[in-house]
Amino acid sequence: MREVMDPWPFVIAVYVIGVGGTLLLTGLSWLAMRRAEARRDHVRGRESGR
Amino acid sequence: MHGFANPARFLRFARWLTPLLALTGLVLAGGALVWGLLYAPAEGKQGETVRMLYLHVPAAWLGMAGWMGIAAASLTELVWRHPLAGIAARATAVPGATFTAICLVTGSLWGRPAWGTWWVWDGRLTSMLVLLFLYFGYIALAAAADEDGQGASGGAARIPAIFGLVGAVNIPIIHYSVLWWNTQHQTPSISMGKSAMASDFLVPLLVAALGFSLLMGGVVLMRMRAILANAQAEARLRRKAMSASDATEPA
Numbered sequence: 348m349r350e351v352m353d354p355w356p357f358v359i360a361v362y363v364i365g366v367g368g369t370l371l372l373t374g375l376s377w378l379a380m381r382r383a384e385a386r387r388d389h390v391r392g393r394e395s396g397r
Numbered sequence: 398m399h400g401f402a403n404p405a406r407f408l409r410f411a412r413w414l415t416p417l418l419a420l421t422g423l424v425l426a427g428g429a430l431v432w433g434l435l436y437a438p439a440e441g442k443q444g445e446t447v448r449m450l451y452l453h454v455p456a457a458w459l460g461m462a463g464w465m466g467i468a469a470a471s472l473t474e475l476v477w478r479h480p481l482a483g484i485a486a487r488a489t490a491v492p493g494a495t496f497t498a499i500c501l502v503t504g505s506l507w508g509r510p511a512w513g514t515w516w517v518w519d520g521r522l523t524s525m526l527v528l529l530f531l532y533f534g535y536i537a538l539a540a541a542a543d544e545d546g547q548g549a550s551g552g553a554a555r556i557p558a559i560f561g562l563v564g565a566v567n568i569p570i571i572h573y574s575v576l577w578w579n580t581q582h583q584t585p586s587i588s589m590g591k592s593a594m595a596s597d598f599l600v601p602l603l604v605a606a607l608g609f610s611l612l613m614g615g616v617v618l619m620r621m622r623a624i625l626a627n628a629q630a631e632a633r634l635r636r637k638a639m640s641a642s643d644a645t646e647p648a
Contacts, residue, residue: 352510354445361503362434365452369426372495373419373612376619380415383626390630 404625407481415618422612426455429605437601449507451601455609456500460528461568463493463613464561467535468568471561474554481621483554486561487539488620492613494532501525512581520574521582524567531564 433451440447470486473479504522505515516522538560542553575584586594594602 354510357506357510358434358445358448361449361452361506362430364502364506365456365499366430368495368499369609369612372492373423373616373619376492376616376623377419380619380623380626383623383630387626387630387633390633 404481404629408622408625411618411622415615415622417615418611418618419615422608422610422615425608426605426612427608429601429608432601433605438597440598443511446507446510447598449503450598451605453500453503453507454602455606456496456503457525458606459609459613460493460497460500460525461571462610463489463496464528464531464564464568466617467493467561468565471558474558475562483558484621484624485617486558487543488617488624490532490536490539491620492616494529494536496609496613497525497529497532501529508581517581519580519582520578521571521580524571524574528567528571531567535560535564 430451433448437448437451439445466489467486470482470489474482474486501522504525508517509515535557538557539554542557572585574580575582
């Protein structure tokens, strides 16, 4: 006989991991893009400022 | 597509499309998840555990779609030498791996109350785990090719592209695993043009899938822009270093 489990801890864990993982991926990708574009603009600015 | 081979043209297009896709995706996916968690009904047999569907299924679709994107970009890179194709494939790898990992973890969390176990070595679960390892392999190969100094368009870049194409053989195996083998995982409830699912579950699921797909599109564009910007900065610094060394060389 299988034990009857409360499903809610599992449902909440799924939402925390899924939403957290997606937001982390989006946030880190956004930061990487902003940093890389700022670096490129900085290099361009240094060149044109010479 | 060749119109976007020019990075400047691609960037003009990507600058407005990136926030549009990401924000629309966040709103749609967030709305669908609230709908699924709080307002969608419980299912007769599965009870409240069915609420995991709205995260687990879009994550599984995007894990597979990510690799199909890598395979398509790799084919474009190998056949037409499209300069942005290698960048698109590299930018898709981490989001695809993330959604595959989310699918595996949420599936395990669903399996415990539904099947009484966290994991079984059946066709669907094992082929999905193989997909995650393929992503890790692709990410490592792409990083090694980039360290070679030729970026996403050099000769060494062909190795991850070939790997991306060969790895696509796993996608039909994942899809048909539940039909070919006797698995713990259920057979597909949705196929092209028909669904065995009631609209109470189907509509929020499709909205969640659309939202997560748009969000993944936005994330891939963000990562493409980051790779391009880093490559442009490196190219300028290299040119500058070369012109400085030419100037100091004795005549």
